[in-house]
Amino acid sequence: MISDYNISRGRRSTSLFGSLDMVAVTIYVVIVLIGVLCITSASFDAESDSLFSLSHNYMKQLVWVGISWVTATVVLLLDRRLFHMFAYPTYILGIVALLAALFFGREVNGAKAWFELGGMRIQPVEFVKIATALMMARVMSDYAFNIKRLSDLVKVALVVLVPLGIIVLQNDTGSGLVLGAFLFVLYREGLSKYIYFPIIFTIFLFIAAMMFSPVVIFTTLLVLFTLYSALKTGAIAGHVRFLGMVFLAALLLAVVTPLSGYAALMIVCGVGAALLAVVAIKTRTMMLLWPILMFVYAMIFVPTTDVLFSHLEPHQKNRILTFVGLVDDPQGAGYNVNQSQIAIGSGGVWGKGFMDGTQIQYDFVPEKHTDFIFCIVGEEWGFVGALIVVSLYVALILRLMRMGERIKEPFGRVYCYSVAAILLLHVLVNIGMTIGIMPVMGIPLPLMSYGGSSLLAFTLLIMIAIRLDASTSDNDISV
Numbered sequence: 001m002i003s004d005y006n007i008s009r010g011r012r013s014t015s016l017f018g019s020l021d022m023v024a025v026t027i028y029v030v031i032v033l034i035g036v037l038c039i040t041s042a043s044f045d046a047e048s049d050s051l052f053s054l055s056h057n058y059m060k061q062l063v064w065v066g067i068s069w070v071t072a073t074v075v076l077l078l079d080r081r082l083f084h085m086f087a088y089p090t091y092i093l094g095i096v097a098l099l100a101a102l103f104f105g106r107e108v109n110g111a112k113a114w115f116e117l118g119g120m121r122i123q124p125v126e127f128v129k130i131a132t133a134l135m136m137a138r139v140m141s142d143y144a145f146n147i148k149r150l151s152d153l154v155k156v157a158l159v160v161l162v163p164l165g166i167i168v169l170q171n172d173t174g175s176g177l178v179l180g181a182f183l184f185v186l187y188r189e190g191l192s193k194y195i196y197f198p199i200i201f202t203i204f205l206f207i208a209a210m211m212f213s214p215v216v217i218f219t220t221l222l223v224l225f226t227l228y229s230a231l232k233t234g235a236i237a238g239h240v241r242f243l244g245m246v247f248l249a250a251l252l253l254a255v256v257t258p259l260s261g262y263a264a265l266m267i268v269c270g271v272g273a274a275l276l277a278v279v280a281i282k283t284r285t286m287m288l289l290w291p292i293l294m295f296v297y298a299m300i301f302v303p304t305t306d307v308l309f310s311h312l313e314p315h316q317k318n319r320i321l322t323f324v325g326l327v328d329d330p331q332g333a334g335y336n337v338n339q340s341q342i343a344i345g346s347g348g349v350w351g352k353g354f355m356d357g358t359q360i361q362y363d364f365v366p367e368k369h370t371d372f373i374f375c376i377v378g379e380e381w382g383f384v385g386a387l388i389v390v391s392l393y394v395a396l397i398l399r400l401m402r403m404g405e406r407i408k409e410p411f412g413r414v415y416c417y418s419v420a421a422i423l424l425l426h427v428l429v430n431i432g433m434t435i436g437i438m439p440v441m442g443i444p445l446p447l448m449s450y451g452g453s454s455l456l457a458f459t460l461l462i463m464i465a466i467r468l469d470a471s472t473s474d475n476d477i478s479v
Helices: 002-014 022-043 057-077 081-085 087-104 124-140 150-169 173-188 193-211 214-233 236-256 261-282 286-310 314-323 335-346 374-406 410-434 452-470
Strands: 106-108 111-117 120-122
Touching: 022 057, 022 374, 022 452, 057 452, 081 087, 081 124, 081 410, 081 452, 087 111, 087 124, 087 150, 111 124, 120 452, 124 150, 124 173, 124 410, 124 452, 150 173, 173 193, 173 410, 193 214, 193 286, 214 236, 214 261, 214 286, 236 261, 261 286, 335 374, 335 410, 374 410, 374 452, 410 452
Parallel strands: none
Antiparallel strands: 106 111, 111 120
């Protein structure tokens, strides 16, 4: 019996599809086919002389589906050791491709991030995500790697920051944001959760600086941090007195000097922060240091937000201001999101039916086959269809995470989690911007949005993970 089991196990591992996670493969195929249906609905022309002409977007996408599936088959046949072996060359090639696009590429929608070859556009950043994921996995799988060691953490940071810097120079900020997905991977691998607070705090400060005056921001922060310190130390009365003294000193300074209220508050807060830091160090009350440091960081960062904002492109400024509600321009910067929300909301529970969506068929929604393709799902398939699509993405992401957990060696685990994180961020941002809870950033919906390079890149990204998972002995366990 044991020998028969070993023989059957050996046969299974040598077959092409026997050891693959067919659940993940099936979900991938279903999402791709749903994307083709949506692209067909967005671009179908019943009056066209040739419905099967390659001039139609849905026919072009079908060609790319074929190319992607052939490529997927090749990837699944490769020796898994090749991905580890060629991680460095692939990463270097990706950086070279980004630089080439920056200097010699074609500008599309304000971003100089494309190559055009015989009428076909290729965006290198889509493939750089794969290269970066492989490089992250290679660096973090080194025998001596320790994520809590500063030198190793710097290596990982450089792997992400080098392509991110080039992407920002290309003016493709949305794509660069996707590289932030690797922060989830670092958390899984043991990076301290306290590293993430400054990142979240920075995002909060940037948005707050767009909506409120500096006085309001710093007054709020001062109250919140003082309350936190009071609750941690238990000296509530002392902290209340300190807070009152700060506001009184700032008021007196503003009255007796020509300083503005904001300048007086900053001077008093700066002196107070320095004194509190000295007291915290002398009394070894280190829990007080981090709110002091965060407040000082806010004092430095908030005044620079205007400089950062001034370097954005006009359309990026308008998108941010529209998102935070400072600009109400339903026919301008807010047009895409406004029409998108109308389309999704009009779908109701069951939708209007395939190719029966009025917002889509009458071209009210711009970029309906690319960045706003989820509108088609919402209008034509309704809430139920949207829920099914979201559920498919969630299932695929969870499946990739499961692959990462059952792969025993770090290279495969880090790579699978990287793929899951990239998909998660893409889905959250894309669907979020179509329903108005995220600013518009031009990020495609994975496997569904029209575009050959995007489809091929996501296919490679996912299939490499499935191939790495297929190499583990755990694949013989029932799933």
